[in-house]
Amino acid sequence: ETGVTQSPTHLIKTRGQQVTLRCSSQSGHNTVSWYQQALGQGPQFIFQYYREEENGRGNFPPRFSGLQFPNYSSELNVNALELDDSALYLCASSHSGTDEAFFGQGTRLTVV
Amino acid sequence: GENVEQHPSTLSVQEGDSAVIKCTYSDSASNYFPWYKQELGKGPQLIIDIRSNVGEKKDQRIAVTLNKTAKHFSLHITETQPEDSAVYFCAASLSGYSTLTFGKGTMLLVSP
Numbered sequence: 001e002t003g004v005t006q007s008p009t010h011l012i013k014t015r016g017q018q019v020t021l022r023c024s025s026q027s028g029h030n031t032v033s034w035y036q037q038a039l040g041q042g043p044q045f046i047f048q049y050y051r052e053e054e055n056g057r058g059n060f061p062p063r064f065s066g067l068q069f070p071n072y073s074s075e076l077n078v079n080a081l082e083l084d085d086s087a088l089y090l091c092a093s094s095h096s097g098t099d100e101a102f103f104g105q106g107t108r109l110t111v112v
Numbered sequence: 113g114e115n116v117e118q119h120p121s122t123l124s125v126q127e128g129d130s131a132v133i134k135c136t137y138s139d140s141a142s143n144y145f146p147w148y149k150q151e152l153g154k155g156p157q158l159i160i161d162i163r164s165n166v167g168e169k170k171d172q173r174i175a176v177t178l179n180k181t182a183k184h185f186s187l188h189i190t191e192t193q194p195e196d197s198a199v200y201f202c203a204a205s206l207s208g209y210s211t212l213t214f215g216k217g218t219m220l221l222v223s224p
Contacts, residue, residue, distance in 0.1 A: 004155075006155075033211060033212075035212075040216075040217075041216055041217070042116075042118075042201050042203075042214030042215050042216050042217050043156065043201070043212070043214050044214070045211050045212065045213070048211055056209065056211050058211075090155055090156070092212075097208060098208075099144045099146070099161070099163075099205070099207050099208070100146070100158060100161065101146075101158070101212060102158060103148075103155035103156045103157070103158075104155050105153075105154055105155045106154075106155045
């Protein structure tokens with residue numbers, strides 16, 4: 001086990017709704033990254049948070065947003081959900097200045 | 113940006129055989145190359161990594177090789193076991209930034 005926990009594990013939402021996913025990072029890790037993994041694909045980088053600030057973003061629209069809290073936990077928010085947002089959302093924690101990233105089990109989001 | 117290609121997409125071997133998965137990357141600045149194993153319903157698990165100042169790294173039955181000039185790296189699993197069956201992902205990043213670009217994955221099936 002990596003010590004990275006995500007909630008909820010599964011979620012079903014309707015198109016147009018908003019969703020919030022949560023991640024608790026591994027003890028001692030101060031950086032959290034979020035990835036989207038579509039079925040049969042590799043994870044795609046959404047954004048990264050370090051010291052409560054966004055520290056890099058992939059090719060995702062602004063309706064994907066996030067937060068990091070003082071305890072280094074993080075949230076991913078997605079507004080105006082689209083059917084193509086259905087995917088496994090993964091959180092990875094790491095420590096600044098190191099390379100190893102450790103993933104949680106993911107949240108399976110289904111948009112209907 | 114970085115692009116990572118991974119081959120093959122599926123690989124079937126008999127227990128005890130060796131398995132090799134190959135990846136190429138496009139950005140010569142990338143210098144950190146991890147490999148992840150993802151079992152059904154779980155998040156990716158870091159199994160081995162290599163940095164660009166090293167040509168080969170081994171950990172028991174798994175090894176990774178890197179050819180910086182050709183911009184490709186490979187995962188080698190010897191004496192495969194049924195529990196090695198999973199999807200394997202290669203990734204590339206710039207050391208210190210921990211934002212990963214993944215390949216599309218290889219489904220490894222090890223038959224008893």
